[in-house]
Amino acid sequence: MTDDRGFSTRAIHAGQAFDPRTGAVIPPIFMTSTFVQDGVGGFRDGYEYSRGGNPSRDALQEQLASLEGGTHGYAFGSGLAAEDAVLRAILKPGDHVLMGNDVYGGTHRLVSKVWERWGVSITTADASDLDAVRAGMRPETRILWVETPSNPLMKIADVAGLAQIGHDAGAVVVADNTFATPALQQPLALGADLVLHSTTKYIGGHSDLVGGAVVTSDAELAEQIGFVQFAVGAVNSPFDAWLTTRSLKTLSVRMDRHSDNAQAVAESLVGHPALTAVHYPGLEGHPGRELAARQMRRFGGMVSMQLAGGAPAALELVRHTRLFQLAESLGGVESLVCYPSEMTHASVKGTELAVPDDLLRLSVGLEDADDLVADLREALDRL
Numbered sequence: 163m164t165d166d167r168g169f170s171t172r173a174i175h176a177g178q179a180f181d182p183r184t185g186a187v188i189p190p191i192f193m194t195s196t197f198v199q200d201g202v203g204g205f206r207d208g209y210e211y212s213r214g215g216n217p218s219r220d221a222l223q224e225q226l227a228s229l230e231g232g233t234h235g236y237a238f239g240s241g242l243a244a245e246d247a248v249l250r251a252i253l254k255p256g257d258h259v260l261m262g263n264d265v266y267g268g269t270h271r272l273v274s275k276v277w278e279r280w281g282v283s284i285t286t287a288d289a290s291d292l293d294a295v296r297a298g299m300r301p302e303t304r305i306l307w308v309e310t311p312s313n314p315l316m317k318i319a320d321v322a323g324l325a326q327i328g329h330d331a332g333a334v335v336v337a338d339n340t341f342a343t344p345a346l347q348q349p350l351a352l353g354a355d356l357v358l359h360s361t362t363k364y365i366g367g368h369s370d371l372v373g374g375a376v377v378t379s380d381a382e383l384a385e386q387i388g389f390v391q392f393a394v395g396a397v398n399s400p401f402d403a404w405l406t407t408r409s410l411k412t413l414s415v416r417m418d419r420h421s422d423n424a425q426a427v428a429e430s431l432v433g434h435p436a437l438t439a440v441h442y443p444g445l446e447g448h449p450g451r452e453l454a455a456r457q458m459r460r461f462g463g464m465v466s467m468q469l470a471g472g473a474p475a476a477l478e479l480v481r482h483t484r485l486f487q488l489a490e491s492l493g494g495v496e497s498l499v500c501y502p503s504e505m506t507h508a509s510v511k512g513t514e515l516a517v518p519d520d521l522l523r524l525s526v527g528l529e530d531a532d533d534l535v536a537d538l539r540e541a542l543d544r545l
């Protein structure tokens with residue numbers, strides 16, 4: 163069933179009908195592992211056991227599918243659990259995965275450290291260069307995996323162009339939409355087969371849960387992923403599903419403010435003598451700006467910057483910001499700063515995916531933009 167109501171209307175209402183018994187506007191959290199049967203096999207509304215299905219998870223899955231413009235959504239206990247379910251649903255020994263060369267470090271690690279032992283091979287290509295991706299495809303490539311904007315260099319990949327290349331080669335095209343979220347970018351409409359999320363980040367949005375999700379409109383892939391979700395069981399809890407549902411209702415307004423604040427922060431950093439580069443797709447001169455403007459509604463809340471004083475300056479700066487707290491993860495209401503080469507991307511150090519050691523990544527939160535700008539400026543001016 164397609165739902166042609168607006169994004170925010172669907173965010174608030176898809177899968178969120180009031181409780182029929184009490185009229186509670188917010189559906190209850192179904193904290194139960196199992197469901198009473200009316201005689202053997204007499205399931206109420208199809209519910210049997212919460213690994214297979216739980217109303218709180220179903221409500222979230224319906225909401226996620228609606229927001230990504232897909233027909234099927236699946237929620238997991240983490241972004242990596244969602245990724246692993248996708249890999250299990252598609253791959254067999256001998257298959258090859260082609261991945262963008264600046265994807266999330268843990269995504270590369272999952273395939274190169276876990277899946278390679280099962281006969282799966284992985285190579286990478288610059289996903290912002292369609293010719294490089296085309297050249298990287300092999301007859302045995304089963305998955306083309308892209309992330310845009312990329313982490314932490316904020317490169318922009320052409321999802322429609324990549325989907326064409328993947329499909330011409332018979333591969334499944336997976337788009338990690340964690341940075342943009344469906345409020346800003348909808349990869350299924352651009353031709354991707356699967357959209358993946360770490361819901362830990364913007365979708366959860368409050369740094370209080372870990373979760374993942376997959377959405378698709380391909381019935382065959384949906385069946386395989388649904389089976390893996392049930393048979394392997396890396397599901398989220400009903401409480402985490404409910405928290406995620408609550409967060410999705412404000413996603414669109416949060417992403418607008420994250421984008422406003424990130425634009426202000428990025429513009430304020432440009433030209434500072436302590437910096438050699440500022441990476442944000444909303445900046446004039448960013449190589450992916452035009453493409454980002456075409457496939458994204460706004461440019462999002464992530465900014466990265468490189469320091470003239472190299473790694474020592476990066477390590478010094480993070481000791482002096484007050485609002486930008488030093489932590490991994492991103493996408494919460496509070497601003498965070500991270501040193502990717504030793505934190506989020508430590509797992510790819512020394513590989514072709516290594517990130518520059520003079521780079522800091524900012525997750526620009528929902529505080530007042532002036533305060534965020536002042537916080538960074540004070541810390542930068544000390545260098």
Ligand SMILES: *Cc1c(COP(=O)(O)O)cnc(C)c1O
Binds near residue numbers: 241313340
């Ligand atoms: C965090 C992240 C992941 C992994 O998700 P977890 O919830 O930490 O398992 C995958 N992709 C991107 C882009 C991420 O930022």
